Every structure is written in structure tokens, then in C-alpha cells.
Amino acid sequence: SLEWFAVHPDRTMRLCYIRGQDQQMVLFDRDFSLCSEDWQPALTRPEGGAFLAFVLLEAPAWDPDQFRRDLRDLYGIPCLTEAEESEDGGSTLTFEVSGMLAAVCLYPFPVPHGEAEENAAHNYLWPEAAESAARHRGQLLVTVLPREESVREAAILQVKLVCAACRQRGTLGVYANGTVYQPEFYLNAAQPMEDGELPLLDLVWMGLYRREEGLCGYTDGLAAFGKEEIEVLDTQAAPGDLHSFLLDLASYVLEEDVTFHDGETIGFTEGQYLSISRSAGVWHDGMTLKIPYPEEP
Known part of the structure; x- marks a missing residue:
């Protein structure tokens, strides 16, 4: 059973499992891949994973009591635990929600190495992001760990926690899924939860970039659901059309709980067969799924 977990400032994660009298530490790197150590037996990565976001604050301070009130008033989620202060001026609020483990931690310093600013530049919808x-x-x-609950429920809880955190004074942005969201955008994109739908735009970023061969796109966020990220390379599509195509793919994968495999095909219209290949990522490190953009969207 999971005894405790910690997320460090460099976004590595340490989990402590207990079986009887035995204790085992499991370390995850920043991309949630397992860190191998000589003393640690190899483990298969669990289905899904932890959801993670950073709410960027103008000042290194927050109001945990306001957060608990906002969580209760907005979503009816009780948080009865008190925040624990740390020696460096930070604090941590850890609590359970329907069997899921949630934590909100104040780090009283910026995201190291200019990482937030660098990734904010990927947000083509918000020119002032960086x-x-x-x-x-x-x-x-x-952060939220699903534990016994479904990954979908953990994802929805994660968005609710971030939305409540966005009501803190001096909120500047939400660093998640490889970019920085404008707070107002993140809050608006959470509205589908009111109808019981997955707030997809808050959970998966549809990134776009251009290279000599054409416009490329990628998803960032599917990995938290235990799915491989998707890339669409070298298209002549308009940016809005490519964004919509990526959104359709991500929605299909998550809403239908689909796992693509190398060599399969997918189509959104009669007679459409788009081949799926799995290879080393172009935008992402590691392996990704490549799906061609349809000639007639």
C-alpha cells in the first residue's frame, strides 16, 4: 500500500510503499519514467499516473484557508486538514477525496532554471505568457494520485483543485502540460465539468510549431492517463484545422479509452484510413504515435 509520496522542486517524485514490515521506495523522473537504482527492483509503471500542475504566484505566499473555502464553495469538496509549514517558508496541504490522494504545496521560489518562462513561449494563444x-x-x-479511483476521476479532481488555487491573490498562470495557461482560459476550459464531461483543454495541450517541411502538432498530457502522446508532422493544414484534428484525436483516445498500436489505422469519415506508426518522438523525448493529417479534413 502507498504510505506517502513527495514531489520535489525539480518535479521528481518519490513514493514509499509498505508491505508488511518491508518498505520500498520508488522514484520517478520529471517525465514520470522510473528512475533505476541498484537497490531498487524494477517495477512496471502503473496504469495512468499522477497529475501535476504549478499555479504561478506573483508573491511567494498563499492562503490555505481561502483555498479550502473555495474548494468547498465551488465544488462541495471538504478539506478538513491543516496545512503543514516547512522550514523554508513553504507549506503543504495533503488530504483525501473519495479515495484519491491530493496535495497542494507552496514552494516560496520560482520554478527553477527559467523552465516556466521557456515553456510559456509555447502558448500561441497567449502572447504575454512568457x-x-x-x-x-x-x-x-x-497533484492528485488516483489510488483506487479511475484516472478519469483523478483528472477531474485535479482540474477542480487547480481552479480553486487560481482564486489565490496574484495568480499569474498555470504551468501544466508543457505550457503556461492564462488563468482565465483555464477556468473557462473547466466548464465542461458542469455537464459531467472531461475538461480536455485543461488536461491536454495541443501544441503547434512550424518547421521547413510544414506545420506540426503534438499532444502533451495524454501520458498522465497512461496513453502515449500523439504527433502530426509536416502538414499544409491551417493552424486552426490542425488544432481541431489533434483535439479530436485526444478526445477519442480519452473518452473511448482507446490505446493505439503501431500499424493500426484510424478514420473519422467513411473510407478514411490514417495509418498509425510508433517511433522516437520529434517534439517529445521517448516514443510517440505518429498519425498523418488527412488530405481532406
């Missing part, structure tokens, strides 16, 4: 991210002096790490 400038806004550069102003942050503190961060709220928000």
Missing part, C-alpha cells in the same frame, strides 16, 4: 510567467516568485504545486 512575460507573465517571468513575474512569478512563488508556485503552488497541485
